[in-house]
Amino acid sequence: xxxxxxxxxxxxxxxxxxxxxxxxxxxxxxxxxxxxxxxxxxxxxxxxxxxxxxxxxxxxxxxxxxxxxxxxxxxxxxxxxxxxxxxxxxxxxxxxxxxxxxxxxxxxxxxxxxxxxxxxxxxxxxxxxxxxxxxxxxxxxxxxxxxxxxxxxxxxxxxxxxxxxxxxxxxxxxxxxxxxxxxxxxxxxxxxxxxxxxxxxxxxxxxxxxxxxxxxxxxxxxxxxxxxxxxxxxxxxxxxxxxxxxxxxxxxxxxxxxx
Amino acid sequence: xxxxxxxxxxxxxxxxxxxxxxxxxxxxxxxxxxxxxxxxxxxxxxxxxxxxxxxxxxxxxxxxxxxxxxxxxxxxxxxxxxxxxxxxxxxxxxxxxxxxxxxxxxxxxxxxxxxxxxxxxxxxxxxxxxxxxxxxxxxxxxxxxxxxxxxxxxxxxxxxxxxxxxxxxxxxxxxxxxxxxxxxxxxxxxxxxxxxxxxxxxxxxxxxxxxxxxxxxxxxxxxxxxxxxxxxxxxxxxxxxxxxxxxxxxxxxxxxxxxxxxxxxxxxxxxxxxxxxxxxxxxx
Numbered sequence: 434x435x436x437x438x439x440x441x442x443x444x445x446x447x448x449x450x451x452x453x454x455x456x457x458x459x460x461x462x463x464x465x466x467x468x469x470x471x472x473x474x475x476x477x478x479x480x481x482x483x484x485x486x487x488x489x490x491x492x493x494x495x496x497x498x499x500x501x502x503x504x505x506x507x508x509x510x511x512x513x514x515x516x517x518x519x520x521x522x523x524x525x526x527x528x529x530x531x532x533x534x535x536x537x538x539x540x541x542x543x544x545x546x547x548x549x550x551x552x553x554x555x556x557x558x559x560x561x562x563x564x565x566x567x568x569x570x571x572x573x574x575x576x577x578x579x580x581x582x583x584x585x586x587x588x589x590x591x592x593x594x595x596x597x598x599x600x601x602x603x604x605x606x607x608x609x610x611x612x613x614x615x616x617x618x619x620x621x622x623x624x625x626x627x628x629x630x631x632x633x634x635x636x637x638x639x640x641x642x643x644x645x646x647x648x649x650x651x652x653x654x655x656x657x658x659x660x661x662x663x664x665x666x667x668x669x670x671x672x673x674x675x676x677x678x679x680x681x682x683x684x685x686x687x688x689x690x691x692x
Numbered sequence: 693x694x695x696x697x698x699x700x701x702x703x704x705x706x707x708x709x710x711x712x713x714x715x716x717x718x719x720x721x722x723x724x725x726x727x728x729x730x731x732x733x734x735x736x737x738x739x740x741x742x743x744x745x746x747x748x749x750x751x752x753x754x755x756x757x758x759x760x761x762x763x764x765x766x767x768x769x770x771x772x773x774x775x776x777x778x779x780x781x782x783x784x785x786x787x788x789x790x791x792x793x794x795x796x797x798x799x800x801x802x803x804x805x806x807x808x809x810x811x812x813x814x815x816x817x818x819x820x821x822x823x824x825x826x827x828x829x830x831x832x833x834x835x836x837x838x839x840x841x842x843x844x845x846x847x848x849x850x851x852x853x854x855x856x857x858x859x860x861x862x863x864x865x866x867x868x869x870x871x872x873x874x875x876x877x878x879x880x881x882x883x884x885x886x887x888x889x890x891x892x893x894x895x896x897x898x899x900x901x902x903x904x905x906x907x908x909x910x911x912x913x914x915x916x917x918x919x920x921x922x923x924x925x926x927x928x929x930x931x932x933x934x935x936x937x938x939x940x941x942x943x944x945x946x947x948x949x950x951x952x953x954x955x956x957x958x959x960x961x962x963x964x965x966x967x968x969x970x971x972x973x974x975x976x
Contacts, residue, residue: 486864506864513858516969517732518914527854528865536849536915562912582865 436464439502439586439617440485444494447480454480456640457494462586462619467612469629470621472638473661478621481638482506482588485619505579507589510571515564521574522546522559528582549577553607569600576607580616587611589620593628601627625652625676648674703937712823712890715830716929716947719887720899722838724925725845726883727904728917729876732856737787738877740897741794743884745771747893748797750818751804761833765885771797772881773874798893821892821944823933833886841879845918848872853914891944899925902951906958909966924954 442460446453455477462468462485470478483489484496486506505528525546526538538546550556553573558566566574572592579587592608593601605628612618622628629635635651637643637660644651644660652674657665666677703709730739746768753763771793778790801818817825845852854862855872863869884896891899907921932947939946959966 488860488863504864506861508858508861512860514732516971517857518908518912518917518969519853519857520913523853523914524857527850527857527862529850536846578861 436466436617437499438463438497439466439499441497442481442484442491442494443497445484445491445496446493447477447484447489448492449480453640455484455638458642460636460642460645462617464585464617465612465615466617466619466634467608467632468619468634468636469632470619470636470638471623471625471629471660474623476639476660478638479590482590482619482621486588499585502586503582503584505582505584505587507572507575507579507587507592509591509594510568510575511595515566515571517563519563520559521550521555521561521563521566524563524574525549525559525577525581528578546577546581549580553577553580554603568596569603572596572600572604573607576604580611584616586617586619589618591622592620593622593624598627605631630673630675652676703934708824708826709933709937711826711828711831712943713930713933715826715834715887715890716823716933716943717926718831718834718838719883719890720903720925720927720929720947721922722834722841722883722925723887723891723896723899724903724907724922725838725841725918726876726880727900727902727925728907728914728921729852729856730880730900731904731908732914732917736897736901737790739880739884739900741790742768742772742877742881743888743893743896744794744798746797746881746884746888747818748799748801750888751801755804755808760889761829761885764888765882767797768881768885769878772877817892818888819893820942821888821890821895823890823943826890830886830889837879837882837886841883844875844879848875849915852876891947895944895948898948898951899929902948902955903928905970906951906955909958909962909970912969924951928954 438461440462442458445455445458445460447455458481460481470481472478480489484491486504487496487498522538522543526542529542547556547559550559553576555570555573555577558570563571563574576587576589576592587608589608592604596604601624608618608620620628630648630652633647634645635648636645637651637656639660639662644653644656649669652667654665654667657667657676663678668675668677703713727739730736746764749764749767749771750760752758752767753760756763774793778793816822851862851867851872854865854867855869859869859873880900887896887899903921903925904917906924907917910920911917928951929947932950933943935941935950936943936946959970962969
């Protein structure tokens with residue numbers, strides 16, 4: 434069964450000053466989608482997410498959203514000053530700024546926030562200053578803040594950038610759980626094997642959409658070379674595609690010959 | 693002994709001093725309150741620039757014989773909004789653009805006063821502040837802006853906090869960030885307008901930065917910063933003004949020196965914890 438359309442980008446182009454970041458994209462997110470956007474640096478991944486969020490306006494085409502669509506945004510952790518004088522609870526409660534009138538977090542909001550924090554494995558940390566958290570915990574605080582807004586669509590920009598393997602697994606499990614609970618998800622990532630290959634739907638982007646489909650259909654040497662501009666090989670391991678850097682394999686072969 | 697004790701109250705026998713110390717104390721608290729946003733948003737250069745821009749408006753209103761609060765007020769608020777937009781959009785290098793706009797306004801003010809005004813006296817009064825010219829209207833004006841600022845900061849506390857910490861996500865979450873920033877710039881412009889005659893153009897940015905920086909060293913809470921910083925600002929202003937009478941020094945300079953002294957003491961007393969907290973304020 435096909436879910437209702439949450440966001441539709443039609444023939445959309447976005448630019449910074451006069452430089453086109455994405456060109457004539459047709460792209461739809463439906464209820465129940467779990468989409469990963471992959472592409473090289475500067476390919477327009479973050480621009481696409483920002484256009485969906487409404488932070489930037491297309492110069493051509495349009496973005497149509499379901500009326501009253503609630504979106505939660507999880508930016509990259511380095512976009513904020515983690516030395517800022519706020520606690521974990523205050524950060525989580527921020528997303529109700531447009532509705533909460535009282536300066537202090539209310540009892541109900543506190544109870545809701547504690548549930549979300551507990552759910553994300555951050556129970557007991559609500560009064561900690563955000564600087565005292567590990568990188569993985571900081572990432573989860575951002576997810577908690579987005580979830581506190583009760584989003585229908587969760588938008589994440591590079592959620593596993595700069596985190597260790599364990600944290601990456603935690604993030605992936607968390608997103609899978611949220612998706613099972615009915616939250617639609619779109620994220621951008623550089624992590625082809627650790628994250629993208631596990632998702633049900635992948636979009637390869639390099640200013641334009643190169644391919645859109647399941648990882649098995651999308652992660653092919655031809656699509657990857659067209660997307661990243663470099664040769665890559667794809668192996669199938671346990672029914673899942675594993676991307677191998679073609680240049681890396683070549684170097685390994687030359688090295689083994691030297692040995 | 694009683695003679696010495698009575699001497700301590702001598703400055704309060706003069707109406708001009710009482711007016712000056714009331715305006716300075718409220719101004720210190722007001723600058724301390726708004727300074728929290730200035731420091732945490734990395735806008736110290738904007739406070740400096742705004743005070744220079746308002747100077748242009750003050751000079752123009754003096755030359756054109758327009759009421760100071762009307763002329764400098766319109767000029768200052770307009771400058772504040774323009775500066776805020778330039779800083780937000782970062783289209784043409786915000787630092788350079790703000791530098792050009794504000795120093796041009798400052799230079800225009802100087803030129804106008806040189807050409808048409810009673811140059812030296814007026815310029816010194818506006819640059820370094822003066823307690824002599826403080827009138828009842830100044831007390832009313834600074835009190836009105838202080839009350840307005842407190843009401844707005846309390847009513848929009850969450851939106852101000854979110855827009856200061858993470859403007860992009862705040863925007864996505866329904867906070868009207870551009871409006872909040874325009875409001876903050878408007879309040880800053882009004883603050884500079886009503887305090888400039890006592891504190892002076894050149895030193896007002898210090899009163900925006902020092903109390904908030906001291907408060908940051910003392911607490912890890914945004915909410916507590918919002919009341920610690922005004923207290924520090926008010927205490928610096930009151931003691932600075934009071935001591936300036938006996939030391940026969942510039943009132944505004946003594947106010948800033950008192951703030952600086954508090955900064956040094958707190959920096960020393962809070963040790964590594966305070967230094968770590970303030971290390972994030974790399975822009976000041």
